[in-house]
Amino acid sequence: MKIKGTFLDEISHDIPHQNWGRKEWDLDFDYMKKVGINTVVLIRSGYRKWLTYPSQILMEQERAYQSSVDLVQMFLELSSKHGMDFYFGLYDSGRYWVNGDFQGELDLNKALIEEVWEKYGQMPAFKGWYISQECSRKTGSIIKMYAGLGEHCKAVSGSLTTLISPYIDGIKNISQYKPETSRTLGVSLKRHEEDWNEIFDGIKNAVDIVAFQDGHIDFDELDDFLQINKQLADRHGIRSWTNSESFDRDMPIKFLPIKWEKLLMKLKAAERAGMEQAITFEFSHFMSPQSAYLQAGHLYNRYKEYLDQLK
Amino acid sequence: MKIKGTFLDEISHDIPHQNWGRKEWDLDFDYMKKVGINTVVLIRSGYRKWLTYPSQILMEQERAYQSSVDLVQMFLELSSKHGMDFYFGLYDSGRYWVNGDFQGELDLNKALIEEVWEKYGQMPAFKGWYISQECSRKTGSIIKMYAGLGEHCKAVSGSLTTLISPYIDGIKNISQYKPETSRTLGVSLKRHEEDWNEIFDGIKNAVDIVAFQDGHIDFDELDDFLQINKQLADRHGIRSWTNSESFDRDMPIKFLPIKWEKLLMKLKAAERAGMEQAITFEFSHFMSPQSAYLQAGHLYNRYKEYLDQLK
């Protein structure tokens, strides 16, 4: 099981920024390429008032802050240079999951999709859309929103690939703003299966790939959940990637690089489940030799040794 | 808007220590100088039992721990070497804001001011006093204490410059020992104005410069609060700097370097408000190329690019 893609954590909202300029990003794409990554997924183009590019729509409708750099342009250019596929992550208002305004989120993003396609659609690395709204359960109008967003992405762009990356409502589904790392009860396998069977049925024509996050459950539960995820997706004709998180959810310090043995266990579970490939959240903080977290560079080396063993 | 000064976070009490010796501090002053910093402000000369220099008064009256290094001496020497102005930060007992003993804090610091001036007053880099007791509201006898401290500093030292750096009781005024990063309600602009109008009126003859911390409010509120701060200070003949914090208050990990875009927004707001210059808390952890946090070195580079654009 190889990691073929990574998220780009811009706009980050909970992981301290590395303050990289174009030079550092260029080098990072090079590091990614060297370990076989061919896909980069912008985690979101905007979060509340913070933007990755100067979006007229968001600056007007959301009173978002003018971004001083156009990261979307830069990422697309670097993707071309390094032969990467770029997936554009939609806007997250931070509202839909607070007050249940799924319709507002959908409408706003439909306009954004048009703006983005108009602005960047001709760039050769633009290969897909990432529907950035995360969920773990059949919450509110999530099906209608996912379907609407995916369909609009496809309608506007000549049916480019669409991706979602939900999480499992497991024992480690804990706010990053809480000190604990786990709770006693997570969602049951049965309930998870019921919810996602229904969600997949409702979005199967709008979403091409699902990459469940693999970090919210115990390591014991990996096989059960990953296999259910794969079977459910297969049943509805959706492709399966695994989003193998490269940060460690078990630590009092939130968001430092994961121990290699844990990542290895998760990759092997994904292999047993028959996943097509892995992507990770995310390379630049947690696996890059130039990360501010030096544990990341060592993780990169451990992963390279693993790749060498696969040969 | 340029950053012309930085705090020196010794004695730190909430940010892990970098364990630098004289060599590293010397290099850091050099890095500061290269980006135009000409003022260093000792955040406090002592905090509870921890001291920056072997103060007889504090070792006797507070049973403070003997410090093995005289950081005040070292900082004064390095300031001379690098052409910096040094501001001496007063002692913080940690008590006045707990049990309201403002008079005790005042009396103790008056004696300290005399000890310090006796010991270091002849050193050429000694250019000012930083009244290190922070506040955000008209709390207890804060006016009397600020006025008393500032007047005594001036009386003893031939009226050297005095500086305070209060904070705004905003939505991000959250203890660093709590996991959250914000709360629902902060102080209203009106209440903030009333409080500080009264405080400034009471301390205007004792305090020369106010440098409000800019990190406790939302980015949306910057213009409103910074402009009020500037107008209030002007009204009372107090000079205005901005204390543009270079750590990120929005992150689950407390006290890592800020994202450059956020710092840039704050500097621009200070410019619009007409602030004289910026200082920051603080260079050595959050902006220095040799910081243990590598994000800081990249922030340094981003800030240098910004300076180049100003030319």
Next chain:
Amino acid sequence: MKIKGTFLDEISHDIPHQNWGRKEWDLDFDYMKKVGINTVVLIRSGYRKWLTYPSQILMEQERAYQSSVDLVQMFLELSSKHGMDFYFGLYDSGRYWVNGDFQGELDLNKALIEEVWEKYGQMPAFKGWYISQECSRKTGSIIKMYAGLGEHCKAVSGSLTTLISPYIDGIKNISQYKPETSRTLGVSLKRHEEDWNEIFDGIKNAVDIVAFQDGHIDFDELDDFLQINKQLADRHGIRSWTNSESFDRDMPIKFLPIKWEKLLMKLKAAERAGMEQAITFEFSHFMSPQSAYLQAGHLYNRYKEYLDQLK
């Protein structure tokens, strides 16, 4: 007072992993040796389902995860290479202190001790056992468990040295998963003395060395507690080391390197108390020049300067 030993934090459960391979560990032992460390203590051979070596017993009885690397073998080889004594840390199920099953912990570890001795006992660096179960008070059947474990280690291995490293139930005895760093009340000196007098009396034939952790009390209390610890151990014929923690318990970010002045104060208190030597938890994250935390390398340099002054 010199630091002659360090724990090896594998299996770590609360400090993010550095993802080192054999090359980095080899270099780290070299760094240790250069500052006089001659003893390495494996903090635990397993914690819940995570293992340092592929233990048949733990994989069968605890359904522990197969470890991909044999760290015990590697640490023993590196210890030989660098002339270090290796102490093997027992298994911590994570259960005994939750449901009080001290007997189960004892039985399981007895079998483990036999497995380990069979597997690694002939390796020349294997010089002692570390009874990894930590406690601070006379809790449950702690005496019976310590005695049983120590006696079994000795019976199996021709009476190799046994070590425990308890903590003091002081004001900083706070879960690492809580945001606070201290509490109002800790154990009284008198109660601590009563508990440990009884514990030592019950384990004196099974435990050779006690190395109390020195981080859970206030710096003011160091002399009182360290002297009591030394006297109690002397009374029962147990040798005294100090476990001088090299991370800072006073910081909102849990587990970053300690400020040198604090470590120095603790070493000096141990010297005054007459401790035989110091060990630390732990070198590789908090004192190593190659630590991911760059503060650690500076701490290493400060400690080297201190060693130079002792000459």
